[in-house]
Every structure is written in structure tokens, then in C-alpha cells.
Amino acid sequence: MKDAVNILVLVECDQGLPSSVSLEVLGLARRLCDKLESNVVALALGNGLEKVGESLLTYGADQVYMVDAPIFTSYQADAWLPDVLNIIESNMPGVILLGHTTTGADLAPRIAFRLSTSVAMSCIDIRQQENKFTFTRPCYGGKAHEVSTFHSTQAVATIQPKTQDPISPNPKRKGPIICVKSVLDPKKVRTKIVKQVVEENNVDALVNAEIVVAGGGGMKGPEGFRLAHELASTLGGAVGASRVACDLGWCPASYQIGLSGQKVAPRIYFAIGISGTMQHIAGCSNSKVIIAINTDPDAPMFKVAKFGIIGDCHQVLTALTKAIKNIKS
């Protein structure tokens, strides 16, 4: 299609491979471009990206740019922006997409403002009408959805993890993989990463788990989480929490699922002793099946749950774990 709008996807890499959320964004871009008959351009910045190019083509990119240098090992806005803007300028994509991660949420607004436009953050869907795009995102703590368009010719958006599917990998896909020389002047980077502490936390396990057992205020203390861990390990799942439980110190902060926490989309989500604020539901609403367990029959969590048990969290957890162990034996 002539004058078709290309979509640029900014890819984050993790240990030499594209991150899972980047593949999700790529999948979305691919589906949109298929309708538009236009191109998906992927841009990856990082250190040690040899395997990345092929992977991106496999997952839907038509063209891949890579800027590979040690300075891109970790994200810093001042370091990444010059090359990102350089590629944008030479390609003039109509839409620029990033995954909504600490990197994407930081970088996307800056890209938008350099292009003198604004950005749709943490979108759950993008639709296309001719050459215009509409961006759907949750707001008001997840209680409402808004749909927006932009006046500008270029639009920037971040995509919420676990809302889009990657395409089925197609190793037959071919396209140019271009290694670009960085235009960055390192002296112009105004921030310095002095220390990085990688916490041995369960975030990856949580975000990728098929079964999640999450606890909230009804857990009444760390003891409840011990029971949650027992159930989770019996089922081969991971443990998460609502913000209340994390703020009270009953479990590590990295367990938090919600608007300002992790987004998960497991096959089964146990919400135990979680009242169900929209901010929390925003983090688990893409789960296939939600099971709510609470003493309060009016808890909003029951409104989004497929199955529910009204009962004491500790007792039900213990009973469930025992019952499953019995089945297994």
C-alpha cells in the first residue's frame, strides 16, 4: 500500500535474546502491519546481540536494526536516545512501540517529546482505522478504559505485558539485519550507573508461571504466605501478592501484582484474601481463570472470578494443598 505506515518496535534484550514482552509487542506490530501491508522495523540496543537479529525476523520483523556496544548493556536514557532518534529519523515510522517495562516507560515519553508529541502508556490494544491508529489503555486505577488518537503524524505507545501474543515463530522469514554504528557521544551521558543489585527474586518465575497463588490482606501475616508457597509448589506454580501484603512486609515487594507491580496472565490465578481493588485486577485480569477465596462475599474480586470459595484463607489453603497432594499420591 502506498504511503503505508511502518511500525518501529524498540526491542529490549535479556542475555542476548529479545525479552518476552518485546516479542509480544512484535506480534502486535506484525498483525497491524499485515492489515496495512506495511513493514515492521525492529530496533535493538544492547551488548552481544549476535543472535538477536534472526530471532526478531522469526517473530515477525521485516527489517532489523541493531546497535551493539558495551555502553548499551544497561538502559540509560541519555545513552539510548541519540541512536533511537537517529533510526526514527531515517525511517519515519508512523508508530513507535515499546514494551511497558521500567525501560520502556522511561524511554517512550522522552521519544515522544523529542518528536513534539505525546505517548499512550501501557496500552492493552491498538486498532487501526485506515492510516490512523487508536490506542486503548486502562485508567482511573483500571476502573475505566480510554481510547485515544494523536494529532501528530507519528504516534508513540508502550504495550502492557501479557496483553498481546507473539506470532508463531516462523524461521523461514527473511529480511535485512543492519548493524548500525552508534552516533552516541558518551561524554553527553549525564547519568552514571554506580551500582546494580540484581535481586534473587521470583519476578521472572512469577510472570511466566502457568499457575499463580496470590495473597492479600486476608492472609493476616507472613504465615499465610508460607501456606501459599506450599500450595504453589504442589501445583508447580509461583507466589504473588497484592500491594497491601507487600506494604505490610508479609512478603517481598517483588511479589506485587497490580497496576504498579507485575502483570501476569497465568492459566489459573488464585486470589486469596484479596479484596480486589481495580489496581490489583489490572495486574491479573488477563488470567485465563481467576479463583477468588475470601471471607467477605461482597469482595469485588468475586466479580471477576470464575470460581469462588467463601471461607477462611488459611483453612482453605491448607485444605486445597492436602486435597491436591492426595490426588497426586
Added chain:
Amino acid sequence: MVKKEIEGEWIHGWPDRKRPRPEVFKDAEGRVVSARTPILELEGLITPTDATHIVAQLQMPEPIHPEDYSFSIFGEVDSPRNFNLNEVRNLPGRTVRAVCECAGNDQDFFEYLENSDNISKPSFEVSEDERTHWKHQVNTNRNAKPDADALFEAIPSTCHISGGEWTGVPLAELLNLVGIKSNSVAIRVEGWDEGRPDPTTVYRSANRTDFEVFDPGIINYDKGLPLAKALHRDTLIAWAHNGEYLRHVFGAPLRLIVPGWAGNWWVKWIHKIEVMDHMPDCYHQTHYFVSGLSPDDPKKEMMTALGVKSVILEPRDEPPLLKRESYVIRGLAWSGEGAITRVEVSLDGGNTWSDAHVECSTDRWLWKRWSYLWKIEKSGNYQIMARATDEKGRMQPQTEWNFQHKHFDGIVPEDITVI
């Protein structure tokens, strides 16, 4: 008499009698700026702090935190200095119990006694509704005079009186510390509450609007206390009221206590004390709170001590029907110049008088409870009155009619019908 059922409320988780609540008036932001005491619901001599009346002549100021607070003493003194709250609190203190009555309390009874057929009797009932203070209902337009009758209706003049216990240091002690000079005549005490005096207040007081009220512009509230009263051992600079730190609405952190003198002397929110060699020209004792037979009376004087007063709390003629049996007539009595020594009761409109029982109390400046056993023998109409006498031999009433209707202490009859 229609018997009022005893109402209840929950207190500390237990069912209990309902506590006396004041009638409050709020500003546009919902803060209480004025309150009337539910005098008919009081049972003892100290009015609970929550039920104590509240008034601010100019307007409620913003609070100042005790740690940010200090006041200065200056003028005709040897060593002018500042004090903070702790320094004052560390001085040898006193606790005084006294009645605080607004000068304009019961003012409408002046007209009522002259004209009881045409004027409805001012009531001692207070309402539980929260109301907006009249100053915050309309912008007072200085160019247009308010309607005198409307004012009369809108602003009640009863129940601006409370009994309280005040803990502080005698003003004399502070003055002694700084050393007042021999030419001092008056102590000017000033609060940080400021505003432009509203002539409406004076018009309401006089119940007429056909004269001009002096406009001093924006001023701080102040009073020039004559030296003799200032040095009296019961005149205090108080930081505590009824056993707790003074509340903001009552003048925190420090206010002046002038037992026996009208409430407008009890300056709140003190930030300056000036020792002067002449009586200062304070608006609130030169133009307002002055005696005189008319606004032009050249003999207008500042009004200081209250008169001699008694009120009948029960039975009252709201409503007036009693059954023919024994009844106890009860009330309170107080004087601006000392202790009450005698209360007499009349059942026949003042023709004959008998002594009532006056409760023993050593607090000179606090009101006293009195009672009289009335064995009703015949049905009919009775006009019940009470009159008090103080330790100086002054008998009620003492206050002469004045155009601002201040310091009313007349004898108000209760018209009771026995069936």
C-alpha cells in the same frame, strides 16, 4: 409542664444520658466561629468545655503553634521583654473559677421588660442544628444599613455565658517581673485577631440603625485594663481551661481572665501587653461596650464590671403549665463585684419576697446555685421572680438602661399557670 423525655447517647460504648451540646455557628469552611451555651441543660457550676460559649468580636484568627509563640511586654516598664509559653507556665500560678458573661448577653430583655405584650420573650433554648454565622452568610455592605428587625430575628442574644476554671499566672506577677513604672495607669492587652469592626454588631446591640458608627479601619482586638483591676490577684494570664490546655477557639495559647468584668475584657490570643501612662482609646471600650443614653450622649463611659444577676432555670414559661404539687424553683446567681450572699424569690410578681437556699461555695467569681421549695396550694396564674444580693450589699438590678443594651441584669418574671 410537658415533661421532656430524657434523651440518650452512647458514651465510651455505654448507653448514657445525652450530654449538653452548644448551638454552633460555622464559617464557610465549616469551622466553628461562634457558639451558645445550652444553659438549661447544665447541672453544676463548671460548664463543660464542649458546651462553653464561643465568640470572636472581630474574627477568629489562624492558630499559632505553641512552639512558634511568644508575646511581648513593653511600654512604661523597666525591662521590656518577650515571653514564650513555657516561661509563663513556669511562674507561680493560680487557678480561679469564674463566670464569663458577654456584655450583650440577654440584651433583648431590656426591651421585653418594657414592652412584654408586643415583644416575644427571648428564649434560653438552643438548637442542635449547625448554622452558618451571620457574618459568613452575607457580605456586609458598608454602604447599605441592615434592617434592624431582621437583625433582631437573626442573631439570638441569650446563652452567651459559661462558668469555667482557669489556670494561669496573675498578670500582676508578670508586671512585677518587668517592673512597671510609677506613672502607669492602664495595661493595654492586644490579641493577634484582627479585622475591621462591623457596624452591624453595634446596630444589633442598639436595635437601631439611625446613627453612624466610628470606623477605625482594620485593627487588632485590644482592651485597656485599668491598673487596679490589672493588679488584682485574681486577674490572670491563663493557659488552661477546665483542666486542659486552652483551646484555639477560647484564645490559645494565652488569654486574659478578668473575673467579674464582662467577657469582652478577657482578651484572647495575646501577643502584646503594653503598660501605658494613660487610658488608651481602644475601639472596644470607646465606641463599643460603652454606657450612655444615646449615641451622642457626652457622658458615655466604658463598661467594666457586671451587675448583680439571677436567672430562674426551672420552672420556665416555655411551656408554662404545672400540676398542683410541690415544686423546686432553681436557678443561678452571680455578681460582677464578688460573691452572692442572698437570693430571694417572689411568687406574686414582686409584692412579697422569701429567701431561697443558696449553695455554699468559696469561689467568689463563680455563679452559685440556689433553690426554693414551692408548695403549690392553689391553681391559678403566678408570676415568679428571683433577685440576688452580693457581698457588697448591691441588690439586683444594678445596671442602668444604656443605648447599647449591655450588662442586662434585670429581674425577669416567669409566668407560670398551675392547673
Added chain:
Amino acid sequence: MHIVVCIKAIPDPDIPITLFRVDENLKTVVSAVDLRYVMSPFDEQAIEGALRVREMFGEVRISLLCMGPESARAIVKKGLSLGADEAILLSDNAFEEADSYTTALTLATAIKKIGNVDLILGGRQAADTDAGVVCCGISELLCLPAVTFAKSLVVEENLARVERVLQNGVETIEMLLPAVVSITHELGPPRSPSLRETMRSANKPITIWTAADLDLKPSQVGREGARRVLKNLYVPESKMVCELMEGNTPEETASSLIRRLREDKLI
């Protein structure tokens, strides 16, 4: 040192879902009862961040900057009673219905007018839009370095040291002032207003600036200057009907649940 904290007045985010309504024609939030406005919670944490810098650093002036209607004054006063020294309210009809771009532009212009600002703080996102764009937008418009998702902030001389929250850990970043930092809730709960600061706040100045005061034309700000067009605002319907498990004891309900999950081939 001079810190400017950007704050926003928003409808109470804790309003129960049952009272939350959207007028799809007006594209605004309405409520079954009077809508209560509060300070966006992450902005309260930004003020807390500024107060902690003052506790460690010493001579720090904290100014609040808020773009909002006259009614935002109450929210600004709350900020003053937490300990800020003064407030500037950017209030003008022209500022209304702004998007992230015009919001950042208006705030950045005001910061330039204030002048001599060492540190600009804000919450990581406003709890109504949940966007998280304005802080980086301000940094871009003012050409200042910025760090997002700060859980701790320390200032030494003219250097800021920020602990930034990552997906799987924490990184410590240093940068020279002036700079922009956005604060996340991992900073910890903000303090409550003290009696002293609440009493003092009545005397702290609140200045109002209009578009004209900022030399901004209506076409540059608010709805007219916005890049984003809101097409729809709606409350998504949940058609879920919850199946409650039967049973008199936890053991019975647990068994019912497992049976159902096996029936649906979920486990």
C-alpha cells in the same frame, strides 16, 4: 537548595467501583455521591522525598507546583501542611483538558519562570490517568537529566544519588543537579501533616499564575495544544458470573473446587 514538587489534584482513587461512573458523552468521571478530590498518592510521596532531602541536606526551600482549577487550592494546602514552604497554582480555563504534552509544557514553563531550581520531583504517575509521562516530558523540555521510579533520593552538594527500581532489582544512579526525579511508592509511606506545619500552612503563600503570566497562548496549552485526542472513555463490562463452591467445611469446598478444575481440564 530549591526543590520544586509537581503535584496534581485527582478524583479519589479509592472510590469503590460501585460508586464509580463515567459519562460517556462528556468523557469524564462522575460519581454516585459527591466526588472527592485528593492529591495523587505518588505526589504525596514526592513531597515526602523532598522533605527527606531537607532533613539530610539542611537549607532547602520546597515549592509546590500544581496545574489545576481554583478548587485544587485545598490539595495545595495539604501539601503546605506537610512541610512545603510555598505553592504556585497554575489556574486558567485555557489549561483545562490538557494532555501529558500540554501539562508538561505548562509545568516546564512555570519552572523556567520560577528560576534557579535545583531539583524537580513528581510522582511516577498520576493516579487518575495512570500515565507517567509528565516528569520525563518536563526533563525533555528543560533539557535536564531525569531518573524515574526512584525509591530513595539523596543529595550531596550538587549531586543526586537515586536508587531506581528495576524489574528484577535496584540500580543506583548519580547525576549532577539540576535534574528531574520521579518517585515511586517503594519510597515508603509519606508522613502525616503535623500540628505545627498545619498551623503554619495558613500563612504560607499560594501564588496563582495564568497562561498570560507564563507568556503562553491558549493555542499552546490545555485542550487546544494537546497532541492526544480522547475518543472514548468507558467502564469495561465484566460479564463474569462467579461459581461459588458448595460445602460446609473448608475441606468440602476445596474438594468441590478441585473437582470443577479437573472437569474443565485446568489441572
